[in-house]
Amino acid sequence: MFKKIPLLQELKKDTWVKPFLKKYKKTLVLAIFLGILTFFCAGALMFNSGYLISRSATRPENILLVYVPIVLTRAFGVGRPVFHYLERLTSHNWVFKMTSDLRVKLYKALEKDAVFFKSKYQLGDVLGLLSEDINHIQNLYLRTIFPTFVAWGLYVFIVIGVGIFSIWMGLLMLLMIGIMLVAFPIWSVIVNGARQEYEKKIKNELYLDLTDNIVGITDWIFAQRGRDYVKLHEQNEEKLMDVQEKLHHFDQIRDYLLQLVFMLVVVSFILWGGTYLGGSNGVYTGLANWIAAFVLCLFPVVDAFAVIPAASQETNVYKDSLVRLNRLQDNSFEEEKSEIKLIAPYDIKLDNVHFRYENGSREILKGINLDISSGDKLAILGRSGSGKSTLANLIRGDRVATEGAITINGIDVSKVGDQISNYIGVIHQTPYLFNTTILNNLRIGNEEATIEQVWQVLERVGLKDMVKALPQGLETMVDEAGMRFSGGERHRMALARILLKDAPIIILDEPTVGLDPLTEQEVISIFNRELKDKTLIWITHHLQGVEAMDQVIFIEDGTIEMQGSPDYLRKTNERYQKLKAIDEGR
Template sequence: MNKIGLFQSLKTDAWVKPFLTKYKNVLALALFLGFLTFFCGGALMFNSGFLISRSASIPENILLVYIPIVLTRAFGIGRPVFRYLERLTSHSWVLRMTSNLRLKLYNVVEKDAIFFKQAHRTGDILGLLAEDINHIQNLYLRTIFPTVIAWILYVFLIIGLGYFSWWFAIVMLLLLGIVVVVLPLWSVVVNGARQEKQKQMKNHLYTTLTDNVLGVSDWVFSQRGTEYVAGHKALEADLRTIDEKIKQFDRRRDFLLQGTFGVIAVALLVWASSRFPGVYGGLANWIAAFVLCVFPLIDAFAPLPSAAQETNVYKDSIDRFNALPEEQAAILAANAVKPEGPVELTVKDVHFHYPEGKEVLHGLDLTIAGHQKLAILGRSGSGKSTFASLLRGDLIPTEGSILINGQPVADFGDGISEVIGVINQSPYLFHTTILNNLRIGNEAASEEDVWQVLDQVGLKDMVSSLPDGLATMVDEAGLRFSGGERHRLALARILLKDTPIILLDEPTVGLDPITEQGVLETFFQVLDHKTIIWITHHLQGISMMDRVIFIEDGQLTMSGSPAKLAAENAHFQQLLAIDQGRI
């Protein structure tokens, strides 16, 4: 039943199955090399047994066994060579497949990150990366490859024995059938459900552990740390119980497996004794040849029961991948290039709602002309940040459109970074040099260009005073710099990038009023020739804007110049009074 479920999952699979076709030649080569590995191993023992017996029976026979000696050397060399080549080929195939799988998973998560975070917890993502990718890898290395190779050997052996004796070929068909069919099915029926439960418990542990680690401060502050540890230990104890049951079954099954191989060896011994009677040691020769041939073939058939019982785990992993959204390749239209000259941004009747959520934006209409300075105000949760994501193309409107010079934002794909630059609340500085941090905006920028933008943002003297100048290492997250300095460094990046539109997403949150005013003045002075979209929650520096809009409950409720609104709009006047501390 579980195997049927796996085949059904693979039939409708859009994640794993495509790689079977993409790398089919390498896959076929790996299977063929695997067959040759076990063939050489069995042939080596068969030939060696015959050679040793024949040579030992009559001393003169040593002169008559030149061909078996050559074959022994050939099979002896061939077995490790083919084994190495098979491992090299199969692992190369699997690593190609899993690397593509990881890339596809990244593309899905990165492209749909906001929605993915709503539908999946961090522990789910870790489960996909740590468990499911490895399960898909093991599906090939521990199940598909060994099973296909074993079945090829199974058919080859039965046909080969049928050449000597059809009735004994039927006997071996039944005996090997216990190893190839019966024991794997028994493992699936008895242990498959336990392994599925084991995987579910591991996924649950990933999820709960991640959630609790991220919220560890809540456990500490509530003085419930002991309760958390006890709960986690209980989950681990349940998992260990399942693990032990699986191991107990594996030990019993392996005992039966080895017993079956013992019966096969005895059957071969009896059959060879009756099939090849003769004088001059002929009987001993064939007994040694056929019986010794069994032992290297054990390595081919022994993994089948354990491989079969894991198919249910693989089915679960495949289903989890196929439950993810379809991969969306980054689209960059041929004419969606960095615009030259003024850039006009048009918002036409935009509606947006998150999956299974209320509508965040409702019928938004707006035109932002080139070089305009626009401030967007609104309460927390009013839709400002969602609107910013829509402008960047990170989200797609449920209805309506957002255009840059008549071109839909979505058409720019990753190329949107050439059009819109972003400075957010907490600009991140990486643990590398100041020069490398700034060149993120433009890798081709010269040191002269970097010094020029540092001068524009007012940091040239500060960086010059550092012992290593531009080569100064930045502490992790840029903690050696003040909040205002980090924002100015982020502005320097944007200047090197030279995008026509700058999106300021509440960039001065957490700064003291004096620093905030200085940062804003620098921003608007240096970016005077750019289009600025400034999302803010209060009005310091608002007089430097050309236009102010207010979003409330997803709709545009106020629009005009700061001076006009201050003179005519009661709501704006109230906001000014609150911001200035007069109310």
């Protein structure tokens, strides 16, 4: 039965969690032992208190029969918080050391396989991996492994301890506490575990939606679909709230039934105490003083068993996190990419390209066919989520097509490897400048560039006079993210970086977003002038400057809805005419 539990199956082949069990096994054993001592002291405190109350109601034959329980009550009363504090200190210390090593291992794995990982997962998945999965692994120990070992340790102790007094009562406790430790957890895993897995899936989808839609918020605003964006987010929130309500309802029913079972355990002890300990036929025996002791000690100990069903139902979520982490070291993330040298002319061909993210429910691109000859100027339009940015990432090799092929001169771009940056440069809508000198920022494109070459590209993008006027010139420090420069200046810096690299293919990913109209027109003019001899792929959300393009395509729901030269579309395509009129404010 336990072999079929998904978490146990995944732990067998785990390379992320198991190594730390061996590495810090002494601390782990100590934490479990302290946890057992904590509940033992809590139960023993009530046990002594119950005995003391009963014994004090009768005339003791010896004062030690009362004095010793008083001393033990104080000892166990002090021992419970002390052992609880030490257990928390030890267990959290163990978990924090483990998760610290785990995070280092995760970042190294992501750094090693960054390109391939990005090709299969969206930004929201990466956020989910970093923010959710590590916490799940941490909770796996704090909420499931530690409490489970402690509960089973107490279970064995209680059954043996009660069995010393009565075999039949020991067997009854074996059954009834076993129901709390086995039946309720399995029921929770089957019913609520699936719901929790669905809850995690919805949370991941919210990560994806939020990252995609916030990055593309300007598209939503431009398309006047702001309310649709809010409605979409609210629908996902409603799904999450619905499943969380079902989880909470199930928890209430399960906890109620759990308390009923515990009540039966208490009643069983009372009846057993009244007959066995109280003496037969109502004849009093000295053992009657133990009835309250046995019954009262159950109440603090039951807390150790009550948390197990809730902890067990989360194993499906933990299993999913283990799968995601272990796949980082799977061979599927280690496809070797030979360094292939491309030869001009750099003709790009997309043949029946489909794309969906791994485990994604929606196909982003559906059968895209496109030819981009060397030196062509292509504009890609489409609303947020239509797939235009995904298409650009596929062309650059950052992602791998689910179906079909993307080639440059017949060579699959995904096989080019890291050398793709020698052939394709990218300017994003928010160019990033690092907190170092202007010179270092520009030389990122070409570390071998001379000072003379740097000044030449600055002159070409219209920044030479501005940089010369700075007190330290090229050695001027750029503030974090380049915030000391205006938006237009940051875009020109990014263009200068690209020009130093001298890549033959340039992708402009909405480079004019957030710029005022005059700056936008100036930046577009500089781009068109300085990139006239290169293949240009321009992703844009409106039609400003597209007249300079050789070809325009409009992507809608993953397919090309219209395609042609700007002049041809202006004359023949009614939808293009309407978009152009809206863009021009007519």
